[in-house]
Amino acid sequence: MELEVRHLRALCAIADAGSLHKAARQLGVSQPSLTTQLRRIERALEGELFLRERTGCRPTPFGRTVLGRARPLLAEMDALVAEARAQAHGPRLRIGSTASRALPGWLRRLHRRLPDTETTLVVDVSGNALLRMVAAGQLDVAFVHEVEGFPLRVPEGLQVRVLMEREPQFVSMSPDHPAARNDVVHLRELADDRWMVDPSVDGEWDGLRRVLAEAGLDPPLLHADYHTAASLIVSGEAVAPCQPTSGAREDMAIRPLHGDPLAVRLLLATRPGSHAEAYADLREAYREVALSTPSYRAWLRRAGSPLLESA
The missing domain is CATH 1.10.10.10 (Winged helix-like DNA-binding domain superfamily/Winged helix DNA-binding domain)
Incomplete structure (x- = not known):
């Protein structure tokens, strides 16, 4: 062989x-x-x-x-392929991202700024995988989230900018859940619930387990991807962490957690000196979707977040 x-x-x-x-x-x-x-x-x-x-x-x-x-x-091979394709196809911007509601607005702004540039998108649950792709020349930029307490492995040579130093994670549950009557939920109100987590998301499983343990809770945990889990949450079979920008749904309640025990850091990674415009467009796209989500907008105001200030 x-x-x-x-x-x-x-x-x-x-x-x-x-x-x-x-x-x-x-x-x-x-x-x-x-x-x-x-x-x-x-x-x-x-x-x-x-x-x-x-x-x-x-x-x-x-x-x-x-x-x-x-x-x-591998790095040399990936760089060779990337350079050859760039020369063959003209200007191109290859974007990687973990899941985010800011993606459509970000792409729209980039298309407007770079009308002659071909834009491609790779979405992956693993921030580490996306960072490796940037380092290998397979992607130009990557928008990733880093679970608090479990840092991503940033390859040497990448330039990383912080979009949000600490984005709180909310909790999603059935609208019939007793805790859904409150504007803010305490973890103890969810002590008898099963929590759902996707173990393939870097740091997600460890981060949730640590936070529950610190609160003195040891609930059963379900392993599934978040798209599959939506039906379990709606039916009241489980609760799950979710991004604060998650849109409102009639069949699902989304609430902040008291004290914000779960949080992530939002990062944009590029190779040094490239695609500086991507950060400004991402910040405005994220700001747009954050302010369009009432519960998150209220949280940002309570926290006095600089995100409330227009660029």
């Missing part, structure tokens, strides 16, 4: 994700397929690259040596 670029990319994905399950999801393949591919690579190199543990995978000393050679090769 001859090693190819895709094999090196798979090894780096496993090392960065820390588990075959997460790496397979990021690569868009099944876990059994990725496991089989890893075994073939290890046979070809005649050495074990990862230690399989209960909590995930970590590189062996031999694996770290291979990864140390693979990463620069």
Whole structure:
């Protein structure tokens, strides 16, 4: 078996994700397929690259040596492809983002500012994956959120600007939930509820578990993506953290949490000296959607947020 670029990319994905399950999801393949591919690579190199543990995978000393050679090769290959495509297709802006209601307004502003530039968008639940794509030359900018207490792994050489130092996370629940009668919800009011979290979102599972533990709560946790979970929340089967910009729905109540125990930091990452205009447009797009959400607008006013000031 001859090693190819895709094999090196798979090894780096496993090392960065820390588990075959997460790496397979990021690569868009099944876990059994990725496991089989890893075994073939290890046979070809005649050495074990990862230690399989209960909590995930970590590189062996031999694996770290291979990864140390693979990463620069992948970076050079990605840069070559990016430069070739840019010359072939003309001006292009490749955007990556975790989920946000600010995306449509951001794209609209960028299209208006750069009418002759082709814009592409990649949405991923993993901020770490998007940052790696910027570092590798696969994306030009990435808008990501970082769960408080669980920092993202920012590759060396990226320029990172802070959009929101601390964005509170609200809670979504059935409108029939007793706590939905209140404008602000205490965690103790949700002590008997099942909490839903997407473990593939970097830091989300650990952040929620820490906050609940600090409040003395140990509720059952459900693992699912947030789109699938909406039906569980509406039916009263679960509650879940949500972004404060989440739009109002008749079948779902969204409330701030007392003391704002859950929070994220919003970041925009680029390569140094590039696409400075993207930050200003993102800030205005985020401000627009924040002020259009009554509960979040009220929170920003109570906090005296500088976001209330127009650029």
